[in-house]
Amino acid sequence: MKNIKASDLELKEKVVSIQRVAKVVKGGRRFSFSAIVVVGNENGVAGYGLGKAKEVTNAIIKGTDNAKKNLVNVSVFKNTIPHEVIGKYGGGLVLMKPASPGTGVIAGGAMRAVMESAGIKDVLAKSKGSSNPHNVVKATFNGLMKLRDPLTVAKQRGKNINQIFNG
Numbered sequence: 581m582k583n584i585k586a587s588d589l590e591l592k593e594k595v596v597s598i599q600r601v602a603k604v605v606k607g608g609r610r611f612s613f614s615a616i617v618v619v620g621n622e623n624g625v626a627g628y629g630l631g632k633a634k635e636v637t638n639a640i641i642k643g644t645d646n647a648k649k650n651l652v653n654v655s656v657f658k659n660t661i662p663h664e665v666i667g668k669y670g671g672g673l674v675l676m677k678p679a680s681p682g683t684g685v686i687a688g689g690a691m692r693a694v695m696e697s698a699g700i701k702d703v704l705a706k707s708k709g710s711s712n713p714h715n716v717v718k719a720t721f722n723g724l725m726k727l728r729d730p731l732t733v734a735k736q737r738g739k740n741i742n743q744i745f746n747g
Contacts, residue, residue: 584651586619589619589625591619591620591621591648592619592697593644594619594693594697596616596618596628596693597641597713598613599613599615600613601632613639614630614632614639615632616714617640617644617647618693618717619648620696622696622700624653624699625651625652625698625699626698626724628717629642629644629649630643630646630714631647633675636680643733647728654724654727655728656699657729657730660679660700660701660703661676661681661700661702663678663728664677664678665725667701667720667724669719669722670702670712670714670715670717670718671709671710671715672707672709672718672719673707673709674707674723675706676703676704676720677704678702678704679703681702682702682704683702685701685703685705686704687704688705688716690716690717691716691717694717694720694724698724705720707719
């Protein structure tokens with residue numbers, strides 16, 4: 581894996597979730613916010629980050645900066661994913677299947693943000709297990725990292741792309 585420079589890309593950010601968290605101290609509760617942010621160029625590059633701060637805007641800014649440091653390449657083939665894949669993280673389990681053109685992104689909230697940021701336009705996805713946005717986002721990225729590009733598979737097998745898809 582080679583690092584991707586965020587400065588070279590036009591990234592769009594999507595806030596997946598914002599949570600108010602409380603720390604109980606002697607004088608009462610101290611509130612702060614945590615935000616999960618997904619960034620991507622909608623053309624095969626995406627990343628996620630977590631930001632924590634006393635204010636919502638600062639948490640989102642920190643999450644965005646963190647996400648830009650964790651960018652990865654995602655294998656997108658004809659606006660969908662090349663093959664079926666399962667992603668796991670903690671209690672989160674996600675199933676992703678390629679879809680025919682015009683299907684759209686059939687996925688839940690946290691998964692939808694990741695798919696759209698990565699530039700996947702047609703996909704069937706199901707989130708099983710934990711619905712915690714942290715686990716769902718990380719499981720989705722785990723699945724997307726497992727995807728193999730058809731061109732590299734063809735080269736490894738010594739065949740052309742038509743032979744890979746047609747038998």
